[in-house]
Amino acid sequence: MIGIAQTANLALCDMAIERAQSRTESLPGMICLYGPSGTGKSITASFVAHRRQAYYVQAKSVWTKKFFLQTILQEMGINTVKSLPEMLEMAAKELALSNRPLIIDEMDHLVDKGAVELVRDLYESSQAVILLIGEERLPDKLKKYERFHGRVLDWVPARLVDLDDARKLSSFYAASIEVADDLLETLVAQAAGSIRRLVVNLERIQEVALSCGWTIADQTNWASRPLYTGQAPKRRLL
Structure with missing residues (x-):
């Protein structure tokens, strides 16, 4: 919760x-x-x-x-x-x-x-x-x-989600790994104030980290992997 x-x-x-x-x-x-x-x-x-x-x-x-x-x-x-x-x-x-x-x-x-x-x-x-x-x-x-x-x-x-919130939420939604501040800052920017979007991304990061054997997820090892923004993907027409 x-x-x-x-x-x-x-x-x-x-x-x-x-x-x-x-x-x-x-x-x-x-x-x-x-x-x-x-x-x-x-x-x-x-x-x-x-x-x-x-x-x-x-x-x-x-x-x-x-x-x-x-x-x-x-x-x-x-x-x-x-x-x-x-x-x-x-x-x-x-x-x-x-x-x-x-x-x-x-x-x-x-x-x-x-x-x-x-x-x-x-x-x-x-x-x-x-x-x-x-x-x-x-x-x-x-x-x-x-x-x-x-x-x-x-x-x-209501306050928009910030880095301090992100740190606290990561201990619940990515409890099995450590999420570094540089990646959390990216999540906060992508969330555009939404806790819901940030939580979705924390769970996604933990899933990827565990599958890759990471103990720490930071901006370097996350690299260019996509993050959830709440936007529907644009249809690609032939």
């Missing part, structure tokens, strides 16, 4: 929840973690949810408001076929009593479905810490909802 590697985004996410949980009563309690696809936001949030004993839901594009609340209640271990207002009150009550955070991944889907005010209702009724996770444009999408936007304590941009 990427989260185990203690990447920069894991630390950012964990510290943001800590700040929200220790805030004074006059401060808002919602946090927004946003950034491009591939930066490890979801895996980071899943790991932090386990560490902080948070309720965690990952929204889908087809979710309705009712299904959203049903999923939260299922995560809480509450079975219900109640009405929408009743489910909202039950979820809010559990958040308030348990003092556990709620993490909503893929928040963009709920914005697109017009469920923003429902999330605000959950917050207002519980005053619980709620972490919203979404794509790069999520803060811009939420600007039009003034009452919601003003209740966000922290806007946390």
Whole structure:
């Protein structure tokens, strides 16, 4: 799991929840973690949810408001076929009593479905810490909802993968070999900020290294072998 590697985004996410949980009563309690696809936001949030004993839901594009609340209640271990207002009150009550955070991944889907005010209702009724996770444009999408936007304590941009992250990730995804910094720097450049791309390349490098009998993979012995960039190869037509 990427989260185990203690990447920069894991630390950012964990510290943001800590700040929200220790805030004074006059401060808002919602946090927004946003950034491009591939930066490890979801895996980071899943790991932090386990560490902080948070309720965690990952929204889908087809979710309705009712299904959203049903999923939260299922995560809480509450079975219900109640009405929408009743489910909202039950979820809010559990958040308030348990003092556990709620993490909503893929928040963009709920914005697109017009469920923003429902999330605000959950917050207002519980005053619980709620972490919203979404794509790069999520803060811009939420600007039009003034009452919601003003209740966000922290806007946390996800960090693009860097050399320090690459070193930590290599100990998990290429644990059987040593990957030298010069090759890691190449991987970071090729990844264009994406942890996902970097991890794919680390696994590929380890596979090649083991087959070649290397204990260390560096730029010299990797030479001109191709790396994964996420781009589809161009078709070669005769």
